[in-house]
Amino acid sequence: MLYDYPEYYEVAFSFRDFFREVDFLEKCISKYSDIEVKNVFEIACAHAPHTEELIKRGYHYTGMDINRNMLDYAQYKWRFLKPVPEFFEGDMTKFNYQKKIDFAFVMLGSLYLNSIQEMTNHFDSLSKILKKGGLYFLDWCIQFSDPLQYKDNNRYRIEKNGIEIESDFNIKLLDITNQMYEEVWTINVNDHGRHRTFKMVERNKAITPQEFLKFITERTDFQFVGWWKDWDLDKPISDFSAITRPVALLKKL
Ligand SMILES: C[S@@+](CC[C@H](N)C(=O)[O-])C[C@H]1O[C@@H](n2cnc3c(N)ncnc32)[C@H](O)[C@@H]1O
Incomplete structure (x- = not known):
């Protein structure tokens, strides 16, 4: 598993602009969050590449991943940051966390939910820990194109x-x-x-836009906020054409 070799995984996906991506998260928060965001929670965090930028901007960071090597690597890599980020081993298909969170996110298509039952368990788990009015941001988790x-x-x-x-x-x-x-x-x-x-x-x-919308609409605890292309809130997705890394936003009701 490449995930057992975090240094290589980190290099393979180092092409991203983490500063710009965190800027975008902050734009979503300032425009759509109903609550003040002090802590952020990343699902499938791997080596947690957005952590440094998030902590610099004053957020408390918690990352969850199923892979122990990734978590150990992240913990060691970011040990000098203050407040020290928290990492824990958990499975996104069913998880628990002892604190309430203000903002949740999942990056780079890392939402591995292979059935409606797993999707339900995932959103049930998140629903228990995400505060009312808080956002869930999903990067490239919905397949707009073939x-x-x-x-x-x-x-x-x-x-x-x-x-x-x-x-x-x-x-x-x-x-x-x-x-x-x-x-x-x-x-x-x-x-x-x-x-x-x-x-x-x-x-x-693959989670299609239609399936995702139907799934969220049928739940009573999350509301669909929107989806965008090019990490730009001025570019909502209006047709189901080929888009690289579409992002979506949900709000906890
Ligand atoms: C594509 S990588 C993570 C991307 C990372 N968030 C980033 O921005 O680079 C996918 C990660 O998902 C984790 N993962 C896979 N299945 C998981 C599960 N069921 N629960 C939690 N993490 C999982 C893997 O261990 C791996 O670290």
Whole structure:
């Protein structure tokens, strides 16, 4: 599992502009949150790349992930930040947290819910800890376009701190009724001359906009706020065309 090697995972996804992304989170909060946000809670945090920027801006950060290596890496990496971020091991399909949270978020399509039952359990869990009027922000968790567009067409190379990564992503449809896909992600690493290859095969459900809206509308504890493209609140999504990293926002009622 690449997730067992957080340094490589971190390099592979280091192309993002975390400053700009946190700016966007703050814009959502200032425009749509009904409550003051003091603490933020990240689902599937991995190495928690937004933590530093969030803590600099005065938020208390908590990250949850299922992978112990990722959490240990994040805890070590961010140990100098004040207030010290909190990390805990948990499964997004059913979790609990002892404190109430003001804002929840999940980044980079990391919402792994493979059935309506898992979606229900996830939102039930979140509902118990997210304060009324607080927001849930989802980055790239809803598929506005055919996931098969990434078939044979998603390769890139990136280098950071002397570690070179070559990433190759492929996808195939497994079950059209339940929108289940098999994703194969191959990563070639050159770590200062040491070569390794990781191959991750995951079965994931694509959540379509229609399914997501219906699911949220049928619940009484979350309200749909909106969805946008290009991380820009002036660009609401109005048609279901190809969009990279669409973001969505919900509010706890
Ligand atoms: C794409 S990565 C995380 C992305 C990260 N938030 C970022 O912005 O780079 C996916 C993460 O989801 C975690 N994960 C997978 N299944 C999970 C589950 N059921 N509950 C919690 N975390 C999970 C993995 O361990 C991994 O760290």
